[in-house]
Amino acid sequence: MYRVLPILTDDEIAQCRRIAETAPFVDGRITNPHNVAKQNEQLHDPSAYETSAQLLQQALVRSEEFRNFAFPTLIAPPMMTRYKPAMRYGAHADSAFLQLPAATIRSDLSCTIFINEPEAYEGGALHIRLGDASIRFKLPTGQAIVYPSDTLHEVEAVTKGERLVAITFIQSRVQDPFRRNLLFDLNEVAALEGLKMAPENFTRLQLVQNQLLRHWGDKP
Template identity: 45%
Template sequence: MFRSIPDVLTPTELAQLRAIAARASFVDGKLTAAGSPHKNNLQVGDRAIHGQVSQFIADALFRSDAFRTFAFPKTMMPPLLTRYDAGMAYGVHVDSAYMPVGDRMLRSDVSCTVFISDASDYEGGELRIRLGTSDVAIKGKAGSAILYPSSTLHQVDPVISGSRLIALTFIESRIANAEHREWLSELKQVGAIMAEKMDVETYTRLQRVEENLLRYWGDAD
């Protein structure tokens, strides 16, 4: 249901993003969640810097084969640089089903957090995703990303000390159904693992199944 992807950002890119964040102005995160009683964080307020960071992180995500074959991205919200200082948190919530992107509405199918701070730079601040009656707490390594269905209940635990710097984005997938997306992603992963062990005919038959499922379940508009 969710996927952790290591090394989405290189060490050089992380250093660049941290330098950008150090000189950026941040504003109240409630500006993008008006009326939410659960949200207590900061987001970059400078439009020029937001545009620069958004393109930077979007490029990194889209060059990741793991990202593309898990999310099957159709449209993505420009990634937003977000910071949690000591005492800040985001209570249990579900992401909005539809979000404005330019002149259209994006359906949020997959949520994505890209970790920019080192995990040792802050205490607390775990991303907590609810799966059934259990929670999975995630504190990703700097440069990694975590993807999960936007329909899940999740939260960010209070930061006890330090600052948690992340980028957050939402993806409208070509595969709207989360189970279909997971099955097709797993099929593609197995195909990639076994490709060298298959003869050409068998691999071609597997590709036929993959592409026809994508054609059947997917949305190309």
């Protein structure tokens, strides 16, 4: 239901940090003033936002594992956000649809990319509730967590230091999470074991993969 992925290179991490150090941040509620659960800051300068969003989106799309897990068809421009002491984001589920300048995106998956080290702040874990499970993430720099947008999740209060991350939302070509995960597992097996199979059986497996994606996937 979720996937932890290495996303950013050292150079990309450094670029994001330079942007965060020099560009202005504003109250995160500027985009949703009625959201009382949201207590953070987000990047505000249009030029810095465009530069960082392009860098972060390219890093996601470059990742074959991300593409295989998410089946992305639309990705919202990633937004850098930061949390200082006492800031948090209370339990919430992400909006089903997000209006972007050029399109409306259905949020099937949410993604948090960690830009500074977990040792740089105390508290601030991403807390996700998956059924009866309760999982917390403070990932190493450059890693990302991709998880279903319809889950209740929160950012716990930062008690010391500063938490710097980027967030984005993905519309998947395969909306149903059960089908999406089944396809991911099938593709993983094909990638790991396909060359060990008899050629005729591997061809049949590839046919099944493509037929399921053709049947379950949205139009390109």
